[in-house]
Amino acid sequence: ETGVTQSPTHLIxxxxxxxxxxxxxxxxxNTVSWYQQALGQGxxxxxxxxxxxxxxxxxxxxxxxxxxxxxxxxxxxxxxxxLDDSALYLCASSLEVGPGNSPLHFGNGTRLTVT
Amino acid sequence: xxxxxxxxxxxxxxxxxxxxTYCNSSTTLSNIQWYKQRPGGHPVFLIQLVKSGEVxxxxxxxxxxxxxxxxxxxxxxATQTTDVGTYFCAGFRGAQKLVFGQGTRxxxxx
Numbered sequence: 001e002t003g004v005t006q007s008p009t010h011l012i013x014x015x016x017x018x019x020x021x022x023x024x025x026x027x028x029x030n031t032v033s034w035y036q037q038a039l040g041q042g043x044x045x046x047x048x049x050x051x052x053x054x055x056x057x058x059x060x061x062x063x064x065x066x067x068x069x070x071x072x073x074x075x076x077x078x079x080x081x082x083l084d085d086s087a088l089y090l091c092a093s094s095l096e097v098g099p100g101n102s103p104l105h106f107g108n109g110t111r112l113t114v115t
Numbered sequence: 116x117x118x119x120x121x122x123x124x125x126x127x128x129x130x131x132x133x134x135x136t137y138c139n140s141s142t143t144l145s146n147i148q149w150y151k152q153r154p155g156g157h158p159v160f161l162i163q164l165v166k167s168g169e170v171x172x173x174x175x176x177x178x179x180x181x182x183x184x185x186x187x188x189x190x191x192x193a194t195q196t197t198d199v200g201t202y203f204c205a206g207f208r209g210a211q212k213l214v215f216g217q218g219t220r221x222x223x224x225x
Contacts, residue, residue: 043158103160104213
């Protein structure tokens with residue numbers, strides 16, 4: 001069983017640029033969630049994808065967008081980067097089979113630095 | 116902002132001492148999960164509590180879910196250096212998916 005993998009591990013971008021982060025789900029999982037974790041803070045929910053559709057969104061502006069592919073892998077896109085976007089971006093996969101929560105399996109994250 | 120509050124934010128103990136972190140929500144949670152994040156690592160799922168008043172144990176770790184399903188606690192007995200990390204509670208509320216607390220960072224003096 002392969003775990004959740006994210007790429008790249010680190011990234012440095014300039015304010016105003018765009019970035020795409022990638023995530024491969026754990027095998028057998030059908031749902032992907034993205035979280036932003038600032039230094040010393042808890043993960044903040046960005047959005048979740050289930051069967052290639054956005055299935056819930058946190059308090060993030062539209063310049064944060066995502067995709068889920070038929071193989072359940074996912075991308076997080078951030079446009080017009082701002083300095084405050086500097087954070088660890090975590091992808092988590094889970095197997096949703098009904099109401100309630102399944103445990104999240106996190107990847108190692110992508111550390112994004114915006115200068 | 117965070118809708119699930121954790122206290123304390125930091126806790127430093129001597130190895131062998133006990134440790135407790137508390138999680139509070141202003142609204143009823145359908146369930147609560149606990150995660151541990153080692154320094155430089157990613158959150159790792161520990162346990163999920165669903166029932167009012169539920170208590171679960173994992174070796175030296177004891178997890179409780181309040182009767183009103185608005186609070187939870189994690190207690191570690193006789194801490195070891197391997198317990199170092201940040202412990203997060205995360206609650207599920209309606210359409211908003213899993214909402215994490217800000218975490219309690221545990222450091223241990225060997």
